[in-house]
Amino acid sequence: MSLGYNLASLEELINQFQRMPGIGIKSAQRMAFYVLSMEEEEAKKFAEAILSAHTKIHQCKTCYNLTENEYCVICRNEARNKEIICVVEDPRDVAAIERTHEFDGTYHVLHGAISPMSGIGPDQLTIKELLNRTEGIKEVIMATNPTVEGEATAMYVSRLLKPLGIKVTRLAYGVPVGADLEYADEVTLTRAMEGRTEI
């Protein structure tokens, strides 16, 4: 569709932004115009940031978290407890858990969840790689998303790990702290009730 600008370079830039997740045509136009309003130096820095991040960042050889080195900053940290692995779907989940400052083990990033609907099977994830690093592991915490896919993935992985004598746990379900009980859905409330603890 022509946007009526008659400017190939502008329409190309709008197209590029529009391909981003969650960005519609209006946002894409606003962002493209913002780029045009930038100083020359700023635009260069923006383009450089894209290339630089894309070139420098790849997956850690142990846990498949993102890193600019061969191994990620968590795997390289001697102080981290290498006997506990927290399994997550996405590098963003690693960052979310790191922000709690409560976990001192290591991670394993699956880069997705099993989803037959989207054609994602166990082989598309780093499950084999997880099984290859189980030596000396005492506990694996499944921290996949609380969705159907995340649950299925957690079940699948735990069935592979348990025969190896590894303790497999998962994050507690319950009501989110600070939220209003009134707005919690039935399943969450049921899980919170089931998982109640003595005070």
Next chain:
Amino acid sequence: MSLGYNLASLEELINQFQRMPGIGIKSAQRMAFYVLSMEEEEAKKFAEAILSAHTKIHQCKTCYNLTENEYCVICRNEARNKEIICVVEDPRDVAAIERTHEFDGTYHVLHGAISPMSGIGPDQLTIKELLNRTEGIKEVIMATNPTVEGEATAMYVSRLLKPLGIKVTRLAYGVPVGADLEYADEVTLTRAMEGRTEI
């Protein structure tokens, strides 16, 4: 604020996206991760699109619309009626009017509206440049936004043009086509009533 990624290049890219208008930290992260998931070639094309649009696009010497040439495609078009100028705030407004295919005159882009609150006076806009191109002009259509600032700008410009014997008009106010009358605000409804036409 650290996002917990421990990756300078990723955090820089997220920062760059977050500076865009209407983009919060969550969207910025999603976009940065999308860039990481791109193919090498795609990332290069994206960075190139930013530099290319930024380098190639500048303002038309006559109407201050955006162009990749010295004069914009509308000013260069011999078929356009050079005796009518439609004054808009933004190049996006030119594109919006062009999409109607109903206007065959030329434009003048003010690049903003008078807004004392934001410290934008007449001198920051291309009003002087508009006055310099009034020779042979029969009508100026004020198509600034229907906001306080847009209205004030339209009034200001029309007071400068009328003494020169130029007919100054403005876009009709009224109910938007396809909208529900019930949801129209009082001011719009009043204007639509005042501007009613015989059928």
